[in-house]
Every structure is written in C-alpha cells, then in structure tokens.
C-alpha cells in the first residue's frame with residue numbers, strides 16, 4: 398500500500414507568521430507545539446519518498462518520514478510556501494542527483510526564468526518529469542483549478558493507490574469558479590464522481606472577518622464556514638473531508654475553539670502534522 402503522510406498543515410506563511418503581533422503568533426518562541434509548517438505531503442512507495450510541495454521547512458518535515466531524500470517533488474503552483482523549499486535540493490542542502498520535478502508547463506517556465514532555481518536544473522539536482530504519472534503502485538493525476546495566477550497556473554492532485562483515492566487541493570479562489578471549471582454543481586457530487594475517499598482541501602480561513610487588514614479582494618480562498626454550508630453534515634458513503642492550509646489566524650488551529658468543534662461535530666476533520674493515510 399501507498400502511505401501518505403501530512404507533513405505540514407499551514408498556509409504559505411506558516412505559524413508564527415513573520416511580522417504578526419496578534420495572539421496567534423506573539424510570544425510563541427518557546428512554545429514550539431504551536432508552530433505549524435506550510436502544507437506538504439510525503440508519499441511513500443515501498444522505500445521511496447515522493448514529496449508534494451517543497452516547503453522551506455522541508456528539513457523538519459522530512460523527520461516525519463525517516464529523513465528520506467525525495468526521489469521526486471510535485472509542485473501545485475508557484476506561490477511562496479509551495480516552492481520556497483526547492484533550493485534545499487541544491488548543493489547547500491540535500492544536493493540530490495536527478496530527483497524528478499513534476500509541475501505544469503507554466504510552472505516549469507517560471508522555474509526556468511528564476512536564476513536560483515534554474516541552477517538546480519543545470520546542476521541536475523532536479524530534472525523535469527512528466528506532469529501526471531502512473532506506475533504499478535500508484536498514479537498521480539493533476540486537475541487544473543482556478544487560483545490567482547499571476548505567476549503560473551494551479552492544480553489539485555489526485556493520488557491513487559490500489560485501494561483509495563486522495564484529492565489534494567490546498568489552494569483555490571472560490572467554490573463557484575472551481576466547480577464551474579470541473580463541471581459540477583456541488584462539492585460532494587464532484588468528489589463522488591471522482592471516487593475520492595479522502596479529500597484534503599483548502600481551509601485557509603474560517604470566515605471573511607478573520608483578516609481585518611486585508612480585503613477579500615486580494616486574499617481569495619473559500620472560508621471553511623462556506624464550505625461547511627455547502628457540504629452539510631457528513632453522511633454515509635461521503636468521502637473523508639479534511640481541511641488543511643490554515644492561516645496563522647484560523648481558530649481551528651486550536652482544538653478548544655467552537656469553530657474546531659463545529660467541524661468535528663459535522664463529521665469532518667482538521668488536518669494535523671504527521672496524520673497518515675493509506676491508499
């Protein structure tokens with residue numbers, strides 16, 4: 398079986414977030430149990446590790462998977478938290494030999510135009526692999542999903558083993574745009590049609606009021622409140638829906654909050670670092 402380990406659950410900025418002087422991040426220097434690293438998955442196929450997203454906290458994250466050196470890395474889009482660990486494949490850190498880098502055409506163009514990342518390709522620390530792959534043990538299929546795309550496009554990934562299918566969709570703009578782009582009316586209908594067993598989806602914000610200093614205009618992501626309204630209670634035959642990619646301000650990071658409890662009472666889940674899935 399394929400084992401998938403949730404290596405990080407935070408939004409790109411992580412927790413503590415640089416410059417945040419709110420209760421979520423102030424004075425937590427010595428409280429490492431409150432720190433959270435940007436979203437990432439480790440996919441273990443026999444002895445080999447495939448990494449989904451390259452977070453800058455890769456050093457800490459790999460300790461959850463026996464410090465294996467990734468054989469491949471998959472990038473959903475080029476926003477900060479998803480690619481700022483790519484440099485760790487280079488000579489200053491892991492110095493990998495021909496690890497495969499899987500991403501869309503637009504993302505690969507962006508990487509090639511970034512001198513520090515291009516160097517990784519010139520040194521063959523990384524070589525491009527196919528976007529979408531199938532081998533005897535598992536299959537990864539990208540699905541294009543609308544997300545602010547000033548630097549390239551954005552994809553969700555479907556990871557499929559012999560037994561189960563997992564959807565990883567850490568970032569998107571709005572449910573209306575996403576559902577329209579995949580051609581379904583409801584979230585459950587989409588997931589059921591894809592035969593998804595486990596869905597790790599964008600839970601960046603609890604609601605619109607969370608970020609007072611920024612408008613929803615420039616910070617997209619459907620709030621968890623809206624997603625819950627759309628999916629209702631978990632029913633028999635529904636997939637597991639697990640929220641990930643939490644902003645440092647999100648109340649669901651604390652198990653004692655009413656927001657966390659509401660998600661659990663409705664039968665859904667909040668991702669935690671080290672959570673494992675078997676596909």
Ligand SMILES: [Zn+2]
Nearest residue numbers: 409476478568
């Ligand atoms: Zn992100």
Ligand SMILES: [Zn+2]
Nearest residue numbers: 417421422645
């Ligand atoms: Zn904060």
